Amino acid sequence: MLQPCIFLMGPTASGKTDLALFLSEQLPCELISVDSALVYRGMDIGTAKPSADILTRFPHHLVDIRDPSEAYSAAQFCSDAHALIQKIHAAGRIPLFVGGTGLYFRSLQQGLSDLPSANPEVRAELAAEAAALGWEQMHQKLAKIDPIAAQRIHPNDPQRIQRALEVHAISGMNMSEWFEQSQASAWQYPTIKIIISPAEREVLHSRIATRFHAMLEQGFIEEVQGLYARADLNLSLPSMRAVGYRQVYLYLAGELPFSQLAEQGIIATRQLAKRQLTWLRAEKEAEWFDSQQADLAANVLKYLVHNPILSATLALNPTESSHTANNNLKNRNTENHHE
RNA sequence: GGCUGAGUGGCAGAGUGGUUAUGCAGCGGCCUGCAAAGCCGUGUACAUCGGUUCGAUUCCGUUCUUAGCCU
Numbered sequence: 361m362l363q364p365c366i367f368l369m370g371p372t373a374s375g376k377t378d379l380a381l382f383l384s385e386q387l388p389c390e391l392i393s394v395d396s397a398l399v400y401r402g403m404d405i406g407t408a409k410p411s412a413d414i415l416t417r418f419p420h421h422l423v424d425i426r427d428p429s430e431a432y433s434a435a436q437f438c439s440d441a442h443a444l445i446q447k448i449h450a451a452g453r454i455p456l457f458v459g460g461t462g463l464y465f466r467s468l469q470q471g472l473s474d475l476p477s478a479n480p481e482v483r484a485e486l487a488a489e490a491a492a493l494g495w496e497q498m499h500q501k502l503a504k505i506d507p508i509a510a511q512r513i514h515p516n517d518p519q520r521i522q523r524a525l526e527v528h529a530i531s532g533m534n535m536s537e538w539f540e541q542s543q544a545s546a547w548q549y550p551t552i553k554i555i556i557s558p559a560e561r562e563v564l565h566s567r568i569a570t571r572f573h574a575m576l577e578q579g580f581i582e583e584v585q586g587l588y589a590r591a592d593l594n595l596s597l598p599s600m601r602a603v604g605y606r607q608v609y610l611y612l613a614g615e616l617p618f619s620q621l622a623e624q625g626i627i628a629t630r631q632l633a634k635r636q637l638t639w640l641r642a643e644k645e646a647e648w649f650d651s652q653q654a655d656l657a658a659n660v661l662k663y664l665v666h667n668p669i670l671s672a673t674l675a676l677n678p679t680e681s682s683h684t685a686n687n688n689l690k691n692r693n694t695e696n697h698h699e
Numbered sequence: 700g701g702c703u704g705a706g707u708g709g710c711a712g713a714g715u716g717g718u719u720a721u722g723c724a725g726c727g728g729c730c731u732g733c734a735a736a737g738c739c740g741u742g743u744a745c746a747u748c749g750g751u752u753c754g755a756u757u758c759c760g761u762u763c764u765u766a767g768c769c770u
Contacts, residue, residue, distance in 0.1 A: 372735075395735085396733085396734060396735065396736085397735050406735095407735080431732090431733055432732095432733085433732040433733070433734090434731075434732060434733095434734075435731085435732035436732070437732095438732090460735085461734065461735080462730085462734075463730070463731085463734050463736090464734080466730085466731090467731070467732090470731080471731090472731050472732075473731055475731070475732065476732085477732050478732050478733075483733095513738090514729090514738055514739060516737095516738065516739080517729095517737060517738045517739085518737075518738090519733070519734090519736070519737040519738080520730085520737070520738080523731090523732080523733090526732095527732095535731085538731095539731080544731075561726095596733090597733080598733045598734080598735085598736065599733095601733080601734095601735075601736060602735045602736090603735040604735080605735085606735090627723090627724070628735080629735080630724090630725090631724095631735095632735050632736095633735095634725090634726080634727090635728095635730095635734090635735090635736095636735085638727080638728065638729080638730095639730085
């Protein structure tokens with residue numbers, strides 16, 4: 361019988377982190393971050409990363425595991441996550457996945473087909489070719505190599521055209537053939553999925569704006585200055601394209617006036633949150649909680665503790681789980697948690 | 700008070716006697732090794748009232764608003 365997992369999902373600025381910290385105090389959990397930006401060391405303010413002090417007291421897996429010059433990926437995330445699940449389950453504890461990266465959650469649940477991984481040299485070649493021919497031409501090439509993929513991929517979508525061509529260039533087999541041959545192994549663990557988000561979009565927008573201004577006051581620009589100064593970092597890297605970092609980077613490069621920095625950063629964050637919500641709406645069998653409700657933490661904990669998926673595991677950990685949790689419920693009723 | 704100009708969708712900004720401007724924002728969606736990425740879709744809006752006309756956002760006049768100039 362497989363042991364359980366918990367997913368805590370939500371858009372940026374919804375208060376996931378505080379809730380996760382609380383839950384990890386109350387339940388025999390280990391925190392695993394599901395966030396494509398928190399993986400980067402030295403990117404702290406703009407990613408709203410928990411402080412060093414918090415991370416010491418509440419260890420998070422998959423935070424600060426890459427240099428900003430490196431790339432991470434959904435496939436690496438899946439591999440890392442599965443290794444962690446084994447380890448955590450072996451210790452009799454529950455993996456608590458927290459984050460807002462929709463692709464990572466989906467990859468985990470649906471599995472990824474067996475595909476050749478990214479190859480920087482091949483990508484560089486394809487990029488150079490595209491610069492000469494244009495992406496429409498590249499799409500036409502793809503149509504010859506892999507008609508099925510070409511039909512699915514829009515001619516204006518360079519990222520996906522490049523990946524499909526890359527797969528073929530590396531392996532000699534096209535993407536659609538790979539999909540046919542490999543059956544992605546789906547998620548097996550009994551899982552409770554919690555989604556938190558403000559019920560009102562305006563609330564989310566206002567929290568995003570407030571938080572972005574706070575980041576600027578906390579020295580966000582100085583943080584990016586250090587990264588901007590590095591010769592090995594540029595805007596083509598996923599790290600420097602992260603929301604907020606890209607805008608500050610452009611400002612430092614003199615391509616975005618200071619007067620527009622906050623506005624553009626906030627807009628980018630809003631658009632991120634919107635895309636995240638699109639992923640979240642597609643989640644099946646998830647329990648939604650309004651992040652603005654006064655007793656959010658208590659309600660989520662109550663929901664988890666009473667969920668049959670957890671009962672067996674909690675019964676094995678009576679002293680540090682359900683007993684404590686139920687006691688703490690009484691003290692948490694009026695508290696409101698924010699990220 | 701007089702003269703001249705301008706009034707276009709949330710914002711910016713073209714244009715036309717009868718066909719969709721466009722960009723940004725917003726909203727919805729897509730998503731298989733860059734995903735906080737990349738991409739797709741989505742608004743007859745033309746200040747007011749009246750006139751001319753088969754037909755006016757576009758022409759004429761009224762009113763209002765506004766910018767500049769004059770007294």
